[in-house]
Amino acid sequence: MQPNDLDRIARQIRLRDLQAVFEAGAGHIGGEMSAIDILTALYFRVLRVWPDQPKHPDRDRFVLSKGHVALALYVTLAKRGFIPEEEIGTFLKPHSRLNGHPNCNKVPGVETNTGPLGHGLPVAVGMAKAAKLTGARYHTYVMTGDGEMQEGSNWEAIASAAQFGLDNLTLIIDHNRFQQGASLKDTNNLAPFPAKLSAFGWDVTEINGNVMDEIVPALEKRGGRPHCIVAHTNKGHGISFMQDTVDWHHKVPNAEQYKIAVAELSEAL
Amino acid sequence: MNAVTPAPKLHDCRDAFVAVLERLGADNSRIVAVCNDSVGSSKLGGFKAKWPDRLVNVGIAEQNMVGVGAGLANGGLLPFVCGAACFLTGRSLEQIKADIAYSNANVKLVGISSGMAYGELGPTHHSIEDFAWTRVLPNLPVVAPCDSIETAAAVEWAAGHDGPVFLRLSRVGVPDLLPAGHTFELGKANLLRDGDAITLIANGTVTHRMMKAADILAGKGIEARVLNMATVRPLDVESISAAARDTGAILTAEEHSTIGGLGSAIAEFVVSDAPVPMKILGVPGIFAPTGSAEFLLDEFGMSPAAIAEAAVALIARKSSRA
Numbered sequence: 001m002q003p004n005d006l007d008r009i010a011r012q013i014r015l016r017d018l019q020a021v022f023e024a025g026a027g028h029i030g031g032e033m034s035a036i037d038i039l040t041a042l043y044f045r046v047l048r049v050w051p052d053q054p055k056h057p058d059r060d061r062f063v064l065s066k067g068h069v070a071l072a073l074y075v076t077l078a079k080r081g082f083i084p085e086e087e088i089g090t091f092l093k094p095h096s097r098l099n100g101h102p103n104c105n106k107v108p109g110v111e112t113n114t115g116p117l118g119h120g121l122p123v124a125v126g127m128a129k130a131a132k133l134t135g136a137r138y139h140t141y142v143m144t145g146d147g148e149m150q151e152g153s154n155w156e157a158i159a160s161a162a163q164f165g166l167d168n169l170t171l172i173i174d175h176n177r178f179q180q181g182a183s184l185k186d187t188n189n190l191a192p193f194p195a196k197l198s199a200f201g202w203d204v205t206e207i208n209g210n211v212m213d214e215i216v217p218a219l220e221k222r223g224g225r226p227h228c229i230v231a232h233t234n235k236g237h238g239i240s241f242m243q244d245t246v247d248w249h250h251k252v253p254n255a256e257q258y259k260i261a262v263a264e265l266s267e268a269l
Numbered sequence: 270m271n272a273v274t275p276a277p278k279l280h281d282c283r284d285a286f287v288a289v290l291e292r293l294g295a296d297n298s299r300i301v302a303v304c305n306d307s308v309g310s311s312k313l314g315g316f317k318a319k320w321p322d323r324l325v326n327v328g329i330a331e332q333n334m335v336g337v338g339a340g341l342a343n344g345g346l347l348p349f350v351c352g353a354a355c356f357l358t359g360r361s362l363e364q365i366k367a368d369i370a371y372s373n374a375n376v377k378l379v380g381i382s383s384g385m386a387y388g389e390l391g392p393t394h395h396s397i398e399d400f401a402w403t404r405v406l407p408n409l410p411v412v413a414p415c416d417s418i419e420t421a422a423a424v425e426w427a428a429g430h431d432g433p434v435f436l437r438l439s440r441v442g443v444p445d446l447l448p449a450g451h452t453f454e455l456g457k458a459n460l461l462r463d464g465d466a467i468t469l470i471a472n473g474t475v476t477h478r479m480m481k482a483a484d485i486l487a488g489k490g491i492e493a494r495v496l497n498m499a500t501v502r503p504l505d506v507e508s509i510s511a512a513a514r515d516t517g518a519i520l521t522a523e524e525h526s527t528i529g530g531l532g533s534a535i536a537e538f539v540v541s542d543a544p545v546p547m548k549i550l551g552v553p554g555i556f557a558p559t560g561s562a563e564f565l566l567d568e569f570g571m572s573p574a575a576i577a578e579a580a581v582a583l584i585a586r587k588s589s590r591a
Contacts, residue, residue: 057345105373111343113372116363122333123368126340126348133301133322134345153364156333163328 001045003212009079010040010212014238015265016075016088022258024092026100030248031145032072034176034209034233039076041215042141051081054108060138061127063111065120066145066174067101068250074098074107082109118151120144121171125157128169128226141219143172147179150188155200161226162201170219171202171228174209176235178246197228209233239264279442280417283312283381286438289424290349291316294323300428301325301341303350305334310440311351311381331356335364339374347375347428353387354380354396354437362402369433370406377427383413383437384474384524385552385562392556396437401529403435404502410455411501413437413531415476416445419499422453430455439524441474441562446497456500458508464492467580467587468512471522472499472531475566479522481573486580493580501531506538513543518587520580522550522571524562546586548579 001009013036021027043049047060064073071091078085090096097106101115112123124142131138144154161169173193177184184191194204203223207214209231218229235249236242239261253261294300294316301323302313308326317324325341327334331352338350350357357380358365369376380399387394404411412427412434414420420438427434446461461476462483469479476497483493494516496508512519519539521532532549539547550571557565566572570579 061343103371112339112374113367116367118332119336119364119367122336122364123340123343125333126337126342127344128340129325129337130341130344130346133341136344140340153332153336156327156330157336160327160330160333160337 003216006040006044006212009044010037011238011265013040013072013075013079015262017072018239018258018261018265020071020075020088020091022253023089025252026092026250027071027252028068028250030178030235030242031066031174031176032069033237033239033242034235035066035069035143035174036072037210037212037237038143038172038174038215038231039072041212041219043076043080045216046219047141048138049109051109054082058136058138061111061124061140063114063120063124063142064102065114065142066117066148067114070098070100070102073102073110077107077109083107117145117148118153121154121157124169125161125164125166128161128166129164131168132164132166139168139170141170141172143174145179146173146175146177146184146191147187149173149190149193158197158200158202166226167222167224169226171226173228173230174233175230176233178235178244178249180249182246193228193230201225203227204230206230206232210237277444279444281440281442282414282417282420282438283440285417285420286379286424287312287315289421291319293425293428294320297347299345299347301346301348303327303334303338303341303348305329305331305352305356307352307381310353311379313351331360332364335361336368338376339368339372342375349377349379351379351381353394354383354399355394358396358399358402365403365409366406370409373408374433375431376433378433378435380435380437382440384439385557385565386440388557388560388562388565391559395557397524397526397552397557398529399437400501400523400525400531404534409433409435410503411435411437412455412499413473413501414499415472415497416443416447418445418447418449418451419453422451423499426453426455437473439474443474444477446477446480456503456505458496458498458505460494461497462493462495464494465516466491466493467518467520467584468494468496468516469520469522469576469580470496470498470512470531470535472497472501474524474562475522475571478566478571478573478576482576482580485573485577491581491584498531501534504534504538506542509535509538510543513539513545517545518583519545519547520550520576520583521547522576524566525551526554527551528554546583548583550576550579
């Protein structure tokens with residue numbers, strides 16, 4: 001699939017995500033919009049996965065460590081055929097398997113339960129280490145938020161990934177520069193990330209994480225060390241009034257805002 | 270001159286754990302050990318010598334250790350994640366909740382040197398809260414074997430169980446109580462001695478103390494039932510119901526806080542389904558003073574003589590109700 005096609009799919013996923021947030025009256029729309037281009041590239045170009053065999057032992061692994069953007073993952077999984085597209089309408093409804101954070105025992109395609117931050121990367125290290133021990137050829141990807149990197153468990157995992165020589169592991173940091181309450185800069189500024197990851201023995205690639213031509217080659221890159229993609233993204237990407245504003249971490253658009261957002265995302269669909 | 274009864278041989282249950290792990294590991298290359306720089310204290314030196322690649326040592330990083338365990342299981346391996354019980358459970362509780370229990374990952378958590386095995390090292394190293402922290406989590410069986418025979422059987426069972434398990438082991442020497450060839454059954458207490466005056470229930474390092482207490486009681490003409498209840502979750506409610514019905518009083522003892530452990534679990538059932546007088550022996554909700562595990566168990570009323578005294582007092586409460 002080519003970048004133009006991926007862009008089109010990403011816009012469709014954004015639109016469905018926006019609709020679901022509006023209908024459910026909840027969600028984490030800012031971080032969903034920042035991550036959707038990468039999720040699209042993963043599921044429609046990079047990952048070797050089989051929706052009809054979600055537990056296939058050779059599948060590539062993807063862990064959404066920033067589990068609060070579960071809706072973006074659900075919409076992507078639905079579009080890719082893991083779950084019915086109409087099921088997105090049940091998001092956050094009573095007894096829906098699509099709750100606010102992904103559940104691997106209920107939703108095909110989800111690898112491990114996330115929600116509390118700083119959990120996905122250690123699990124991904126275990127997945128990659130398992131492949132090394134068994135000789136499996138799958139690749140493991142994990143996406144964290146930039147604020148999430150404040151969790152110390154991530155740095156335990158980063159050190160061990162280098163120690164274990166996990167060249168089959170790719171960490172994507174969705175660097176949208178905002179966390180729940182404020183900017184990263186005004187909270188606990190871990191940026192710039194590249195020198196820190198390099199110092200731990202990782203290869204690092206910096207990209208614009210909302211541009212397919214940069215996302216795809218970075219995800220497909222292979223080297224001799226664990227690989228971190230520092231993806232510079234925009235919180236609320238694709239919706240002009242949401243972009244780069246902390247308010248839209250988990251705000252829900254009103255009817256007027258929703259209409260504007262739908263119009264913007266519908267352009268060039 | 271009376272013959273002197275030789276003191277029973279005491280076993281460090283870690284030896285039984287690693288013996289079974291290495292035996293199973295020889296036939297099953299999916300078995301891996303994960304540890305936090307605890308090769309020595311978890312007695313994993315033999316496993317490491319045999320299969321160095323299958324010993325995954327993450328260093329002193331327990332949160333990562335548990336997460337890595339979940340990932341190894343996702344990749345088709347059968348990880349035994351080993352560390353001092355105080356750090357494994359306390360430091361990594363959220364990982365145990367989210368990555369292991371809620372994700373239902375096929376990971377065996379092995380808490381070594383639980384209870385007050387590190388008695389002299391102080392409360393930071395005591396693990397007398399771990400039943401409370403783990404037994405509240407769905408999907409996670411909690412098992413504290415009483416001797417080396419039950420430890421071996423429980424490890425064998427855990428390896429074959431499809432799902433997470435928390436095995437709570439000690440390094441404190443205990444005599445063998447169960448018969449050779451014993452098979453572990455999850456959620457099934459073992460009747461070690463029958464009686465009708467009271468039921469004594471314990472697990473881990475305290476069960477043999479209960480047996481000695483029953484001997485003392487027998488010397489007074491009081492026949493106590495003794496149940497070894499290794500499984501704290503799921504609880505053997507049938508045995509507890511029968512104990513309440515047949516003996517009318519239940520005394521529990523454990524190397525754990527009196528809050529939230531085996532006694533609490535039993536009390537939760539007894540109070541609603543089988544109300545009889547009950548007493549819970551353990552560490553009474555405080556940070557324990559300095560001393561060996563054996564000293565501290567005695568200190569907190571779990572010497573055989575003190576257990577027997579508590580039993581007599583409880584039996585008196587039973588008759589005062591009649």
